[in-house]
Amino acid sequence: MDWTTTNVIRRDGEQLVTQPRSITSAGAVISRIESILESVLDCVAEGKELLIDFATGREDQTTQKIHFPGKCLQEATKFARILLILQLAHDALVSGIVLTKRHIFYQHQELFGSQRTVDKLVDSLALALGIHRDELNIVASSKGVFSGCLSIRLQDDRVIGPATGDAVCRPDSTAWDYATNDWINCDHKLRSHTVDSRRNISLFDIFVVLANAKGYPDILTCSFLQLIRFNCPQIPIFTLVDYDPDGLNIFRCYRFRSNNAIQETDATTSSIRWLGIKSQDLLEYETYLNSSIRHSSASQQLTNSQSSEESNSSKTSISSTECRDPVSFLSTRDRKVAVGILEKLLDVKDDAEVVEAQRELQVMLMMGVKAEIQWLDEAGNLTDWLDFKLGKLLL
Amino acid sequence: MSKQYLTTHTVDDAHITDIFSLAATQKTLLSASGSSTLHVHDTTDPSFPLKQSISGAHKLGCHHICTSRNGLYAASAGFGGEVKIWEYNKETGEWSDGGEVTGPTVKPGEVWAIALSEDGGYLAGTTNDGRINVWDVADRSRAKIREYETGSAGSGSFGMCVDLSRDGKFTASGHQNGSVYVFNNDTGRILYSLSGLAKPVRAVAISPAGTRVAAAGDAGIIALYDTKHGEHVGNLTGHSSWITSLDWSDTGEYLLSGSMDGKVKVWSIERGVCVATHSETDKALWAVRWLPKTARSEMFCTGGANRSISFYREATGS
Numbered sequence: 276m277d278w279t280t281t282n283v284i285r286r287d288g289e290q291l292v293t294q295p296r297s298i299t300s301a302g303a304v305i306s307r308i309e310s311i312l313e314s315v316l317d318c319v320a321e322g323k324e325l326l327i328d329f330a331t332g333r334e335d336q337t338t339q340k341i342h343f344p345g346k347c348l349q350e351a352t353k354f355a356r357i358l359l360i361l362q363l364a365h366d367a368l369v370s371g372i373v374l375t376k377r378h379i380f381y382q383h384q385e386l387f388g389s390q391r392t393v394d395k396l397v398d399s400l401a402l403a404l405g406i407h408r409d410e411l412n413i414v415a416s417s418k419g420v421f422s423g424c425l426s427i428r429l430q431d432d433r434v435i436g437p438a439t440g441d442a443v444c445r446p447d448s449t450a451w452d453y454a455t456n457d458w459i460n461c462d463h464k465l466r467s468h469t470v471d472s473r474r475n476i477s478l479f480d481i482f483v484v485l486a487n488a489k490g491y492p493d494i495l496t497c498s499f500l501q502l503i504r505f506n507c508p509q510i511p512i513f514t515l516v517d518y519d520p521d522g523l524n525i526f527r528c529y530r531f532r533s534n535n536a537i538q539e540t541d542a543t544t545s546s547i548r549w550l551g552i553k554s555q556d557l558l559e560y561e562t563y564l565n566s567s568i569r570h571s572s573a574s575q576q577l578t579n580s581q582s583s584e585e586s587n588s589s590k591t592s593i594s595s596t597e598c599r600d601p602v603s604f605l606s607t608r609d610r611k612v613a614v615g616i617l618e619k620l621l622d623v624k625d626d627a628e629v630v631e632a633q634r635e636l637q638v639m640l641m642m643g644v645k646a647e648i649q650w651l652d653e654a655g656n657l658t659d660w661l662d663f664k665l666g667k668l669l670l
Numbered sequence: 671m672s673k674q675y676l677t678t679h680t681v682d683d684a685h686i687t688d689i690f691s692l693a694a695t696q697k698t699l700l701s702a703s704g705s706s707t708l709h710v711h712d713t714t715d716p717s718f719p720l721k722q723s724i725s726g727a728h729k730l731g732c733h734h735i736c737t738s739r740n741g742l743y744a745a746s747a748g749f750g751g752e753v754k755i756w757e758y759n760k761e762t763g764e765w766s767d768g769g770e771v772t773g774p775t776v777k778p779g780e781v782w783a784i785a786l787s788e789d790g791g792y793l794a795g796t797t798n799d800g801r802i803n804v805w806d807v808a809d810r811s812r813a814k815i816r817e818y819e820t821g822s823a824g825s826g827s828f829g830m831c832v833d834l835s836r837d838g839k840f841t842a843s844g845h846q847n848g849s850v851y852v853f854n855n856d857t858g859r860i861l862y863s864l865s866g867l868a869k870p871v872r873a874v875a876i877s878p879a880g881t882r883v884a885a886a887g888d889a890g891i892i893a894l895y896d897t898k899h900g901e902h903v904g905n906l907t908g909h910s911s912w913i914t915s916l917d918w919s920d921t922g923e924y925l926l927s928g929s930m931d932g933k934v935k936v937w938s939i940e941r942g943v944c945v946a947t948h949s950e951t952d953k954a955l956w957a958v959r960w961l962p963k964t965a966r967s968e969m970f971c972t973g974g975a976n977r978s979i980s981f982y983r984e985a986t987g988s
Contacts, residue, residue: 558930558954604828604846604870607798617730617749634687637704637731637749638975641690641956642912643828643846643870 301368304410308365315358327357329403339403356386356396360413364400367412374413381647492528500529500547511548513665518552519605519645520612523632527616530628549628550664552646554638557602602646605639613640673936673945674985678969679718680950681979684709689973690733692957695741696964697763700756701973702732702746708756710765711979713961713969718981722764727754734784739836741962743768743790745807753781753795755807771805771812783831787838794834794841800826802843802853818853818860820845830887831873835880840897842883844871850885852897862900867893873916875925882939884925886913892927892937906937908944915958919968926970928958934972934982951976 311327318325325343343354360379367374380393387393401408408414492500500512514529516522529547605613613636620636623629639645651660687704694700698721699711706729710722728748735746744756744765755768771781771793780803781795791808792815804816820826820843827847834841840861841853850864850871869888876883876897886892890913892906911931918925924945925937932953936946953975961969961981968984 610798614730614749614751621729633731634704637690637733638688638954640749641688641733643830 300410301412304404304406305365305368307404308361308368311361312358312365325354327354327361352386353396356392357400359383359386360393360396360400364411364413372412376413379413491525513548513550513668515550515648515661516552517645517647518554518557518635518639518650519647520609520616520636520639522552523636523639524612524616527620527629527632531623548668549631550668552648552651553631553635554642556651556664557642557644557646602644602650605643605645609645610640673938675936675946675948675970675982676985677948677950677980678983679716679981681711681718681720681981683977684711684720684973684979685977687731687977688954688956688975689977689979690731690956691735691746692959692971692973692979693735693737693744694959694961694971695737695744695758696962697741698758698765699959699961699971699979700735700737700744700746700765701979702728702735703977704731704749706731708732708735708746712763714964718979724756724765724767728752734782736784736786738786738790739788740790743786743807745771745784745786745793747781747784747795751777751781753784753793755793769810769812771807773812782829783843785832785834785841787834788836792834792838794832796829796832796843798828799824800829800845802829802832802841802851804841804855816855816858818843818851818858820849820851820860830871833874833876833883835876835897836878837880839880840876840883842874842876842885844874844885844887846870848887848889850874850883850893850895852883852895852900861897862895864893864895864900864902866902867891870912872912872914873927875916875918877918877939878920878922882922884916884918886916886927888912890929892916892925894939904942906942906944908935908947909933914954914956917959917970919960920963926958926960928955928972928974930954932974932976934958934970936970948982950978950980 311329315325315327324345327341329339341354341357342350344351345354359382363374363379363382366372376393376397377390379397380387380390397408397411397413401411401413404411504512514526516525526549530549617633617636620629620633684701685703685705685707689701689703691702692699693702694713697712697714699713699718701709701711703709706726708724708727709720710724711718712721727746728750730749732746732748735744737744742758742760744758745753746756747753753771755771756765757768758765780797782798783796785794786792786807787794789808791806793805793807795803795805797803800820802816802818802820803814804818806813806815818841820829827845827849829843829845831844832841833843834855839855841855843851843853845851848865848868848871850867851860852862852864853859854861864883864885867885867887867889871885872887874883874885881897882903883895883897884892885895886909890907890909890911892909892913893902894904894906895901896903906925906927909927909929909931911929911933913927913929915928916925923939925939926934927937928934931949932951932955933947933949934955935944935948937943938945950972951974955972955974957974958972959970961971967986969981971979971981973979
């Protein structure tokens, strides 16, 4: 894969690859959103009730208006939610970054309440604007990400590689959706090529599985992993899961495929490694933050002033609503689940990763805290942390 | 004036996993870890040899162990939710199984931190929902004799730590939401609800004379309260990480504290300052304990994520 042929935006001295898509359509969406936001501002200036009017600029659309404070609490809440999504979509479009619905949820968990609310709102927002969801630079949450010189031929003979797979992130055809079940929506693009050049490990392809709360391995994911293991056994596979009992259970499932098939530990799955989040990551996070600040400031000096301005603006705009601290306390249920997994792990012998999982569960119970993957990232961007972590693991 | 402590001995890899809890008697040190085995080290010998290994004590590992002050009883709480009593045989110098605290009052998740009374007759344990239960463990029936609520029924904050005063008058508990409670054991009522730490309280300790309660946790400071009026009488500051463990010296002059960054500190209560800081490791310390004072100089020990037990002795003749 030739990285230089794709559109490249320099950001913090690292390469972000964007898909070659027409600027005008993004520009049109941006101006639509801006005009909506401007009309909200006008309302503020005139001291009127705030109003988001999706009919703006569209005659064929049934008028849909949402007021603030509106008639009831629900309407006020809906207004706030839509405003936040519009703002995030706008920021994402301007800076050429792709957001996942999951990421939007984690921008303000209290406001949205549930992931489902976000999913519905994003879809109806796209509908109201008369565009496809992808055109808002918002995609479904991914199950995983791969990086490196790997291309996959789909059933419809389309070939995807890291360049199309990563920043494109948008299944243009239903065939893709169908074939991969949103598997490679690589919102969290891993810059393995930069790791490669730094660490001189260019022969490695890196494969990362990102799992979330509902991320128990499905058949498709497992068969995909099996395909990789079979065809390219040299590719390391990592699991990144939440630091909570469910997260560890997901890892356990990936490692042993199912609750009851522990004896089936074979070459196909045993090399799935556990990337995190581990208790040490929680304790080390400050160290990581310091090193990443040093790293980004050093690399910024290397880039020209214009692009570093761009990087700054993209960073500040996208993090304009910072993630809430997702480190939270274990619930009674969490503790029960943790003990249940400890019991299940008793049957496994001589597996270093399992010994570590046991330890992590015990330490989790001792510390009494859990942390979601979102806790690690900077407003939805895990790449720095992944570089840091994988760089250490593959050194 | 600072105090000098020297590492006299380290038992490397005392356990195969993290050491989560330590409990000392006059002659022995009991250690509990993520493995199913409890260890007993002989503290009368300068090389602290392993005297006894109790295998299969807690199959999922053990997170808390404590002893009665008279040195005759111990209790341990496992990750599986079970609580066991251990009895010391003075003749053989070994610990033997004294049975489980079972029955409908000990459901899984019902017991986290534990503490034994001076004579080993009573065991206090914290629960998920913030209650503190007290069992009569001297009697084989092991009946629950007290249940303290710290919130409206069933909705209290996770009880992370508990301590009993030597005279048996008070029970103190520390909770995840930062609250500290002191109970009057005679009346069975809450005596004080002490706030101020705001973050999880991972350790509470009542001073030997029963006049002070020390509490510490994620806030990184040790708060001192008096038990007479429930007043906040001072803070000890200096740790830069979560404080996991506290222990008063025999005389009540010094307080020992351990934290997640591997640092153990000795504090002078009279002067309100840290008089010694040690760190053998940068990994978490889960437990720090004074050894009951014998003829030799003052000693303490630490255990944690590096799986070793380090023993420290006060440097004399300065």
